[in-house]
Every structure is written in C-alpha cells, then in structure tokens.
Amino acid sequence: MEQRPDTGANRNGKRPRWGMAIDLKRCIGCHSCTIACKGENGTPPGIFWMRVLEQEEGKFPVARKVFLPIRCNHCVNPPCVPVCPTGASHQREKDNLVMMDQNKCIGCRACVVACPYQVRFLAEDTHGYYGETLTPYEAKSYQKWQPRTVQKCNFCVERIENGLQPACVQTCPTRALVYGDLNDPQSELCKLVRERSHFQPRAELGTDPSLYYLT
Amino acid sequence: MVNSFTVELRGQQEWAWLVAIDLFFGGLGGGLFLLFHNLKLSPAIGLLSLGLVTVGGLVLLAELGHPMRAWRAMAKPRTSWISRGMISVFLFIVLGFFYIAPSVSFFSWLPWNPAGFGERAIGTIAAICALLVTLYPGFVLSASPAIPFWNSPLLPVLFFAQSLLGASAVVILFSPFPGLLSLAAVLIVTNLILIAIHLWTLEHSGLAAKEAVRLLQRGSLGWIFNVGVVLIGMVFPLVVTLWMPSAVVLAGAFILIGGLLLRYCVLKAGVYVPFALV
Numbered sequence: 088m089e090q091r092p093d094t095g096a097n098r099n100g101k102r103p104r105w106g107m108a109i110d111l112k113r114c115i116g117c118h119s120c121t122i123a124c125k126g127e128n129g130t131p132p133g134i135f136w137m138r139v140l141e142q143e144e145g146k147f148p149v150a151r152k153v154f155l156p157i158r159c160n161h162c163v164n165p166p167c168v169p170v171c172p173t174g175a176s177h178q179r180e181k182d183n184l185v186m187m188d189q190n191k192c193i194g195c196r197a198c199v200v201a202c203p204y205q206v207r208f209l210a211e212d213t214h215g216y217y218g219e220t221l222t223p224y225e226a227k228s229y230q231k232w233q234p235r236t237v238q239k240c241n242f243c244v245e246r247i248e249n250g251l252q253p254a255c256v257q258t259c260p261t262r263a264l265v266y267g268d269l270n271d272p273q274s275e276l277c278k279l280v281r282e283r284s285h286f287q288p289r290a291e292l293g294t295d296p297s298l299y300y301l302t
Numbered sequence: 303m304v305n306s307f308t309v310e311l312r313g314q315q316e317w318a319w320l321v322a323i324d325l326f327f328g329g330l331g332g333g334l335f336l337l338f339h340n341l342k343l344s345p346a347i348g349l350l351s352l353g354l355v356t357v358g359g360l361v362l363l364a365e366l367g368h369p370m371r372a373w374r375a376m377a378k379p380r381t382s383w384i385s386r387g388m389i390s391v392f393l394f395i396v397l398g399f400f401y402i403a404p405s406v407s408f409f410s411w412l413p414w415n416p417a418g419f420g421e422r423a424i425g426t427i428a429a430i431c432a433l434l435v436t437l438y439p440g441f442v443l444s445a446s447p448a449i450p451f452w453n454s455p456l457l458p459v460l461f462f463a464q465s466l467l468g469a470s471a472v473v474i475l476f477s478p479f480p481g482l483l484s485l486a487a488v489l490i491v492t493n494l495i496l497i498a499i500h501l502w503t504l505e506h507s508g509l510a511a512k513e514a515v516r517l518l519q520r521g522s523l524g525w526i527f528n529v530g531v532v533l534i535g536m537v538f539p540l541v542v543t544l545w546m547p548s549a550v551v552l553a554g555a556f557i558l559i560g561g562l563l564l565r566y567c568v569l570k571a572g573v574y575v576p577f578a579l580v
Contacts, residue, residue: 205312
C-alpha cells in the first residue's frame with residue numbers, strides 16, 4: 088500500500104482524491120473493520136461508521152452468505168453536503184473528503200436522510216457501553232464528538248495525514264480493503280480498479296462515490 | 303439510532319411526530335396568510351397565520367439537536383432548502399407583522415399607513431415568503447435521492463395543496479364566507495388526486511417505493527393513512543362540504559386532523575432503497 092504523508096498535490100500535480108476499493112471476493116465478513124473503526128474513533132453504542140452488511144443467498148444445499156462492508160463513500164457529488172443548512176457538512180477542496188464540523192451542526196439530520204448509504208449518525212446522548220458512567224477509554228474518545236450532532240466516517244484523516252492507513256484498512260486480515268489516491272493512476276487503488284471488474288454503490292444517483300467494490 | 307447489519311427495506315428513523323407538527327403548523331400558517339392576503343380576510347386571520355408559523359418554528363427548535371445554534375441554519379440559502387425555509391419563515395413573520403399590524407386596533411399607534419404603496423409591497427413580499435413556507439418542506443424531503451417516496455417533484459405541490467386545504471379549514475372554523483365550502487371541496491379533490499397520482503406512480507416504481515405504498519395502504523401506517531388521512535381528513539369533509547353544510551365545523555376540524563396525520567405518514571413512509579449485494 089502506497090502511503091502518502093501529506094495531502095498536497097500528488098505526483099501528477101493533482102489534488103489527491105482519497106478513495107477505497109473493497110474486494111468482495113476477499114471479504115469474509117469477520118467484522119474486523121467494524122471493530123477497528125470503533126476502537127479508533129470511539130463511537131457510542133449503536134453507531135458504526137463502518138459496518139458489514141450480510142445477506143443469505145441461494146437455498147440449501149448451495150446457500151451462502153454474502154458480505155458488503157459499507158462506510159462513508161466520500162462522494163464527489165455528496166447529497167449530504169448541499170442539504171446542510173449551516174455548512175457543517177462540507178467537502179474539503181484539498182482532498183475531496185466529506186467532513187463534519189460539529190461546532191456548526193445544529194442536529195437537524197437533513198444530511199442523515201439525504202445520504203443514500205445510511206452512513207451518517209446522530210448520537211442522542213453520551214451514554215457508554217456500560218451505562219452513564221464512561222470507561223476511561225470512552226471518556227477520552229467521546230471528546231472527539233459532540234452529542235446531538237451528526238457524526239460520520241472521516242477516513243481516519245489524522246492517520247492518513249501522518250502516513251498511516253485508515254484503521255479499517257490496516258486491520259483487515261484478508262486485505263480486502265485497499266485505500267489510496269484515485270487521482271493517481273499509478274496508485275495500487277487505481278491499478279485494482281483498472282484491472283478488476285467493479286461497481287460503485289448506487290452510482291445511478293450520480294454521487295460518484297470514492298468507493299469501488301471489486302467483484 | 304442503531305445500525306442494521308442486514309440488507310433490508312428500512313424506513314428512515316430520524317424525523318417523526320415533532321417534524322410532522324412543525325410541517326403542519328408551518329404549512330397551515332403559510333396557507334392561511336395566502337388566503338388572508340388574496341381574499342382580503344379579517345386581520346385576525348392574518349395574525350393567526352403568523353402565530354401558527356411561529357408555533358411551527360418553535361416546535362422545530364425543540365426537534366433540533368442544538369436549538370441555540372438554530373441561527374446558523376440561514377447560512378446556506380444557495381444550496382439548502384432548510385436554509386431557504388428558515389429565511390422565508392423569519393422574513394414572513396417580520397414582514398407579515400408589519401403588513402397586518404396597522405389594520406389591528408391594538409397596533410393603531412404604529413406610524414405607517416395600511417393602504418400605502420409600501421404596505422402593499424410589504425404584503426406582496428410577505429405573501430411570497432408565505433408561499434415558500436408552504437413549499438419548502440416538500441423540497442427538503444425531495445432532496446433525499448435514496449428515499450423514493452420523498453424524491454419526487456410532486457411532493458412540494460402536495461405540501462402546497464395541503465397547506466391551502468388546512469388553511470381553508472381554519473377559515474371554516476373561525477371566519478367562514480360565502481363560497482368557502484366550494485373552495486374547500488375543490489381543494490379536497492385536488493389533494494385526493496395528487497395523493498392518488500403519487501401513490502400510483504410509486505406503486506409502479508422500484509422495491510422501496512412499493513414498500514412505502516404498502517406501509518400506507520396495508521402496513522403499519524394503514525390505519526392512520528386510510529382512516530385518518532383519507533376517510534376522516536378528506537372523504538368525510540368532502541361529503542359535508544357538498545351535502546351536509548350543517549356539520550361544517552366538524553369537517554373543518556377533521557381536515558386539520560387529516561393534515562397533521564398526512565405529514566406524519568409522508569415522513570414515516572420514507573423507505574430507503576436497500577443495498578444490492580452481488
């Protein structure tokens with residue numbers, strides 16, 4: 088995996104467009120990415136910035152489970168941004184990441200219902216997994232977000248700006264998740280997208296998600 | 303909210319009764335002002351319209367996660383219909399008051415002339431704002447591309463028609479005038495046609511659209527929609543306006559109940575298009 092410590096221009100002189108490919112042939116539905124995301128971002132109970140959907144297909148004796156990890160796709164045309172009345176939901180020009188400014192969020196949830204991927208969440212309160220009394224870890228990680236505002240995947244921006252992989256990518260035991268710069272044709276991500284059959288989730292909506300499922 | 307880990311048809315969980323009440327009062331107030339302005343009704347009706355929109359706004363504040371930051375919602379009128387709606391509500395209340403106040407004896411000390419050009423201009427701008435107040439909820443909902451029940455250009459029209467219908471019900475209750483019952487009957491039929499077109503279109507669309515229609519007709523919203531919205535809120539009032547004018551007050555009250563329930567049904571029928579697994 089190519090790691091880029093800065094978010095300035097890439098080797099082609101273009102601004103990076105951080106994206107991800109998820110190899111559905113490699114995903115085994117182990118939920119490691121779900122847990123790694125929770126561990127990294129300390130999201131409250133019931134909220135999963137990254138999660139794995141599963142569905143049974145076929146009938147006995149050829150029934151099987153299929154898995155689909157989902158997360159914010161950091162779309163090029165995100166429906167969640169224009170609907171926000173305050174500008175809290177915004178898209179960074181420098182790398183296309185769709186972010187939340189929780190100091191501006193009024194908790195109207197317009198972005199939650201506008202997101203076609205159902206990956207935006209409003210934390211109603213600051214309860215932890217063990218009730219009102221937070222564990223030391225929860226007390227620390229809950230400082231990253233405000234109750235009654237919308238939160239979402241931030242592509243582990245602090246990690247990638249320090250040359251690390253997003254937590255979900257780093258933890259995936261089957262290397263089903265690959266992240267990189269979609270504006271760099273020589274990145275591993277772009278090579279995979281070029282070489283493998285793929286689809287973008289709900290591409291028909293014109294959101295141009297920065298996520299490719301490899302099939 | 304608790305995330306789902308399975309692929310399923312799932313309705314939105316974010317907006318429910320409080321938003322429905324806000325949409326109801328806001329629409330009612332906006333529609334009432336339009337009737338007041340265009341039909342030259344009593345100033346008390348005008349003041350009532352301002353009060354209704356104000357109540358709607360206060361209910362919306364209660365729904366927000368951070369009501370004290372509500373002023374920020376006016377920041378993005380270029381892209382956000384919520385922003386446009388908030389600005390319209392604010393301008394409507396201020397300009398509407400300036401327009402109506404001189405006609406009310408309590409405010410007769412105010413130093414402007416109710417019949418002057420300036421007042422008429424203010425009234426026209428207030429009416430445009432009232433029109434936006436009735437329309438914007440439909441545009442807010444239709445900006446959700448993955449909720450087919452909402453993502454329709456018909457929705458703002460339906461909200462507008464509902465606003466006028468509710469407003470006519472308020473006038474029936476407080477300040478009836480000749481021809482009002484005919485107007486109400488036309489509005490009821492218009493609303494019935496719009497709802498029928500919307501449901502028919504969705505019934506012949508994709509999976510989530512069909513599920514929304516099923517919820518309304520035979521699912522968990524069936525009683526509220528069939529009995530509350532259609533029967534009580536429209537069919538009974540239509541019968542009354544056409545053939546039983548003695549029960550017109552009851553019809554007015556029922557139209558209002560149906561209007562509130564319709565807003566709730568529209569919100570709860572917001573079913574997402576599910577993910578497709580390959």
